[in-house]
Amino acid sequence: MSEQDVTPNQTGQTGLLGQVTGLDDQYYMNVYGRRQPLCVVSGEGAWLTGSDGKRYLDLIGGIAVSVLGHAHPRLVQAICEQAGRVIHCSNYFYNEPQARLAERLAVLSGLDGARVFIGNSGAEANEAAIKLARAYFHHQGAPRARIVSALKSFHGRTLATATATGQDKYSAPFAPLPTGFVHVPYNDIAALEQAVDQNTCAVLLEVIQGESGVIMADPVYLKTAEALCRQTGARLIIDEIQTGMGRTGRFLAYEHAGLRPDIVTLAKGLAGGVPIGAMIANEETAAGFKPGDHGTTFGGNPLACAAALAVLDTYAQDQLVERAASVGAALKRQLLDLAERQPAIAEVRGLGLMLGIGLNVPGAQAVKASLLKQGFLVGSVGDTTIRLLPPLIVASADLSLFVRAFGETIAELAH
Numbered sequence: 001m002s003e004q005d006v007t008p009n010q011t012g013q014t015g016l017l018g019q020v021t022g023l024d025d026q027y028y029m030n031v032y033g034r035r036q037p038l039c040v041v042s043g044e045g046a047w048l049t050g051s052d053g054k055r056y057l058d059l060i061g062g063i064a065v066s067v068l069g070h071a072h073p074r075l076v077q078a079i080c081e082q083a084g085r086v087i088h089c090s091n092y093f094y095n096e097p098q099a100r101l102a103e104r105l106a107v108l109s110g111l112d113g114a115r116v117f118i119g120n121s122g123a124e125a126n127e128a129a130i131k132l133a134r135a136y137f138h139h140q141g142a143p144r145a146r147i148v149s150a151l152k153s154f155h156g157r158t159l160a161t162a163t164a165t166g167q168d169k170y171s172a173p174f175a176p177l178p179t180g181f182v183h184v185p186y187n188d189i190a191a192l193e194q195a196v197d198q199n200t201c202a203v204l205l206e207v208i209q210g211e212s213g214v215i216m217a218d219p220v221y222l223k224t225a226e227a228l229c230r231q232t233g234a235r236l237i238i239d240e241i242q243t244g245m246g247r248t249g250r251f252l253a254y255e256h257a258g259l260r261p262d263i264v265t266l267a268k269g270l271a272g273g274v275p276i277g278a279m280i281a282n283e284e285t286a287a288g289f290k291p292g293d294h295g296t297t298f299g300g301n302p303l304a305c306a307a308a309l310a311v312l313d314t315y316a317q318d319q320l321v322e323r324a325a326s327v328g329a330a331l332k333r334q335l336l337d338l339a340e341r342q343p344a345i346a347e348v349r350g351l352g353l354m355l356g357i358g359l360n361v362p363g364a365q366a367v368k369a370s371l372l373k374q375g376f377l378v379g380s381v382g383d384t385t386i387r388l389l390p391p392l393i394v395a396s397a398d399l400s401l402f403v404r405a406f407g408e409t410i411a412e413l414a415h
């Protein structure tokens, strides 16, 4: 290490972490407000290694992305093999991984005559869904603009998806915003009934609101949304960007409620960390896009699609959806047991490996910081929710290690 390496930067960090935080402070756009003193250099399974050489159990999984953990041999092999053949060829031409992935997702969605569009992120998938719903009515000569979504939802950061997001902080700085978006309180059936009529273009909902703290939809609410869409012709869009890919113990979380949406969006874990997003629509709705209506340069390229196919093959081989259900249920039980002994824990919410631990007293940030020091990476929402979105391959023994450390940390919080 050179002299320069050990000179603390403005934040007092030394070594590679000091260099990286120094560069980030100076050159990276200041949008993340990053404060956690960790620079990731590698990973294996559910564990990440920092520039300090320390190992961290990754219980946030790159925000629900690293479903196979890190450096999964099958995913690495698929990416390397595809990179050695062709990474990108544009959508002027066909490519086999894209066609095979479209088939897999169409079947997995369970939608009638499903068709798939592949982009690069969750926001793009939702943007495509909103455009498709509008185009569906436009091409019928009876345009409808209104998109109804829920308060406290999160749908992305493009202008339309930030506007659909039911939290002002994500859209207010970017006014004027696209028109036609209305928000209703989540799980409020009467409000939904009032908002949805013959002029409604689409209802856009998450099955569990992840970004606002793992808030679950009542299945009756979701079925009401579906019925209202059937009555009025509005398209039902279910955003499975965080809940999909088996995270809740079913491949798509809407399966728990027996829903049949018109459009479903996926991203996050679909390609195990390679950027990708998918918008899947039933045959009737998909007819709303004509050639030229939508497209992308990168979306659906052979590399991302080969990665997604490797992820889906691994899911099938290792039964990872079933694993998320059983390992998640066991983790929830352990956390509920802990809650009985630790009054600082108010509740444990969520399904499968998508869990939120609600605290009775503010302290989530302090708990997160303490767990980081102990080698556990967790997420937080505000100061009263700890959020867990671990890889679906996480070992039960590692989760038990976490529960013990979390119990000790939360006990300190109560003092």
Ligand SMILES: Cc1ncc(COP(=O)(O)O)c(C=O)c1O
Pocket (backbone or CB within 6 Å): 063, 121, 122, 123, 124, 126, 154, 155, 156, 157, 206, 210, 211, 239, 240, 241, 242, 243, 267, 268
């Ligand atoms: C439910 C939901 N929708 C959409 C998005 C946006 O996805 P991306 O960040 O890939 O654009 C997210 C991201 O957190 C999400 O959780």
